Amino acid sequence: MRIILLGPPGAGKGTQAARLAQGxxxxxxxxxxxxxxxxxxGTELGKLAKNYMDRGDLVPDEVIIGMIQGRLKxxxxxxxxxxxxxxxxxxALDKALTVAGTRVDRVVYFKVENEELVKRLSGRATCSGCQSPYNLSTAPPKKPGVCDRCGGKLAQRPDDQPDAVRRRLMVYEEQTAPVLDYYRKTGKVKEINAVGALDEVYGRLAAAVK
Ligand SMILES: [Zn+2]
Known part of the structure; x- marks a missing residue:
């Protein structure tokens, strides 16, 4: 199986992907x-990528594709x-898979309303002491603003402010909508409702890739 998970930042893809991989x-x-x-x-590819990231630019397609091709061989x-x-x-992915004698089997799109994503993403905070991650709306510390593990102060990044989050979601949508259309034409896309308990969403994901 070759499965692609698509969805906006904050949709919970990473967590569900790890679980699906194990299952x-x-x-x-x-x-x-x-x-x-x-x-x-500190690999060659890493140094190249870092140049872009340090400037705040997106890492170009060729670099990402080169990195992924090695894993698809x-x-x-x-x-x-x-x-x-x-x-x-x-x-480029289609080309690399064709070379490997295979193809994409299923594309799952994680659907979440924008305002729910804003709530999730703008709640992100990190302990300035031990770097533990928190989410003030979904996984808050016991005492407001204070790390449960080390008592350090929680801090939020400027790009996790609601307006910055809305801008990031807009950029994501503009960039990814054509990709979703590209796969829709192949009939491989299944959309799932990505709002709910982790187990619920996983159930929907597992059904979508069956
Ligand atoms: Zn801490």
Whole structure:
């Protein structure tokens, strides 16, 4: 099985992808995690990617595609999370899979209303002491503003402010809508309601890839 998970930031794809990978014995490929690993490992690709990230630019398609191609060579089952994000990436993925003698089997789109995403994403906070992640709306600390683990102060990033989150969601939509259309034409897309308890959403995801 080659499964693609699409959906806006904050939709919970990463958590569900990890669980699906375990349940179905598939490799979970997160381009975000791979990029971070390349950068912290100081590889050639990591250095190249870091140049873009340090400038606040998106890492170009060729770099991402080069990174992912290595993982697709053997044609085994994968869950792609955070990729493809552009039509060029989707086309390059099709090409790489064809070379490996395989194809995309299913694309699952995680649907969540924008205001729910704003609530989730603008709730994100991190302990300034031990870096533990919190969500003030879905996973708040016991004492407001204070880390449960070390007593440190919780801080929010400027780009997690509601207006910045709305802008990020708009950019995501503009970028990804064509990718969703690209796959809709192939009849491989299933949409799931990604609001609900983790188990509920997982149930819908598992049914969508059956
Ligand atoms: Zn802490």
């Amino acid at each position: 179905q014995k598939l490799a979970h490929i997160s381009t975000g995690d791979m990029l971070r690993a390349e950068v912290s490992g 053997d044609g085994s089952g994968v869950i792609l999370d955070g990729f493809p994000r552009t039509i060029a990436q989707a086309q």
